[in-house]
Amino acid sequence: MTSTRPARRGRPGHHREDVIRAGVELFNQQGYDATSVSDLTGRLGVTKSALYHHVDSKAQILEIALDEALGGLEEALADALTRETAADRLTAIIGGAVRVLTAKQPQVTLLLRLRGNSPVELAALERRRRFDHRVTELVREAQAEGLVRADLDAAVATRLIFGMINSLVEWYRPDGPVDPVLLGHEVLAVALDGLRPRD
Structure with missing residues (x-):
């Protein structure tokens, strides 16, 4: 019986998304500067x-990543x-940042490891600084509303909150037992309410 399937020629083709995914994986594994085009073609x-x-x-x-x-x-x-309200805005950005990290973990990991050695990296770091500054403003607004302690430095508080969020890249696994929606609620609870039990 003769097969009706067309003969395959060479390696199967790749989509642009495959190229981006492979690049991000290699950049995260061995560093952007240490990754060559030959590494990408080999992968x-x-x-x-x-x-x-x-x-x-x-x-x-x-x-792109x-x-x-x-x-x-x-x-x-x-x-x-x-x-x-400022309280709702701060709550939303904390939960939103967790959702982005869990959905785009490889890309966010790459962002967090930037060294600023190229124009692309410098431009990304500038965008990140603008984001951080705007979130710091949200923390200040939340302090004025009484959601966040007024005796804390807003910039330091922002760094501490996002230090916790950013640490997720080191241990969160999309195929693991931690539900990303529940994770967002837990990060929010720790960031705003702390670890002490409520009275």
């Missing part, structure tokens, strides 16, 4: 010309800013 099993069919350069892979991470955080911030 994907394609030629350089096939790789360049999808992206212009290694730097473009980095830029960082934009996914920062774009997610900026969208979460924009959503938080639509809330009426």
Whole structure:
């Protein structure tokens, strides 16, 4: 009996998303600067010309990945800013940041490991600074409303909150037992209420 399936030629093709995913994995494993185009083609099993069919350069892979991470955080911030009270805005951005990290963990991991060694990295770090500054303003507004202790430095409080959120990249696993929605509630509870039991 003759097969009606067309014969396969060479390696199966890759989509642009595959190229970006492989690049992010390698950047996180061995560092962006230490990753060569040959490393990328070797991981994907394609030629350089096939790789360049999808992206212009290694730097473009980095830029796309960082934009996914920062774009997610900026969208979460924009959503938080639509809330009426400072308390609701701060609550929304904390929960939103956890959702972005759990949904885009590899991209956020890459963002958190930037060294600022290239124009792409410097631009991403500047976007991150603007995000951090706006969240610090939300903390100050929440202090004025009484949600956050007024004796705390708002910038330090912001760093501590996001230090906890950012630490999730080290242990959270999408296929693990921790539910991301519940995780967001728990981070929020610890950040705003602490670990002491309520009276």
